[in-house]
Amino acid sequence: MSEQAVEEAVRQPRAFEALYEHWERHQWSPLEIDLTADKAAAATLTEDEREGMIWIFAHRFHAEWNVASLLAPFLLAAPDYDMQLLLATQVADEYRHIQSVVRVFTEVFGIEGGVPAVKALCDEHLDPVAETFYAALDNMVRPLETTRDEDLFLQSVIAYHLIAEGSIGRANQTLVVNRFKALDAYPGLQEMQHLAILDEFRHIGIGVSYARRRLERDREQASALIGAVVDIFTGLGSQLLAGAGVDLAPRFVAVYGAEPEVIWQEVLRQLELRLRAAGYEASLVAG
DSSP states (O other): OOHHHHHHHHTSTTHHHHHHHHHHHOOOOGGGSOOHHHHHHHTTOOHHHHHHHHHHHHHHHHHHHHHHHTHHHHHHHOSSHHHHHHHHHHHHHHHHHHHHHHHIIIIISOOOSHHHHHHHHHHHTOOHHHHHHHHHHHHHHGGGGTOOOHHHHHHHHIIIIIIIIIIIIHHHHHHHHHHHHTOTTOHHHHHHHHHHHHHHHHHHHHHHHHHHHHHHHOHHHHHHHHHHHHHHHHHHHHHHHHTHHHHHHHHHHHHHSSOHHHHHHHHHHHHHHHHHHHTOOOOOSOO
């Protein structure tokens, strides 16, 4: 589902049905993607180049692993069947994404030992910026395991679907896509990334649709709840940018080709787009 298709879907009266029907009609398997050329290309990497590629995919693994593990609380707390159904489809997508990344580590980078070995390697590459954001996301969502509250559910959707997936995830995906385009020797990785991004557009649409529905029901209350979450995460991002982001700047430039400040502005731009699609106006981007 393209970004434009998602934007059109969330604005129609049957947005939830359209997002579910798209999932039924567009399935893919990570097992069907040919990684032969990618494996051969990876074998020619220098040690530094290989380390950079592994860092990229460690970020991918942690992103997929963390969002997949947090979907169970959403399913438990979903306020109605429509949302529960869409979240169930997202569970399947996220675990498919994990499997695709594990396959890259196994077949392209030659990491043996399955998921435990891949997770152990990725844990070694977890940087403090990502770790802090994951902890904040977990703190926001985990209470859904025991609390059935629609306001908390809305705030968790904003944190998970619009911020983690819709802005941080989208900014990272944009950088990775550009990186792979410069590396024509990795057609399998490009295809896998493209298919995962199409899934993520639909996931973002799930969150945007729910936020839009809540804003239409009670704009004042929903706006206050959304604004509080946005303030928490943008404040956290600014702190990290001035702290850990400074130390990580050389690595981000070497691996992703962009300074942390540039990446953060792209995160904020993506968040503005997501919020606007939901019907919430915010000015976040500098300048």
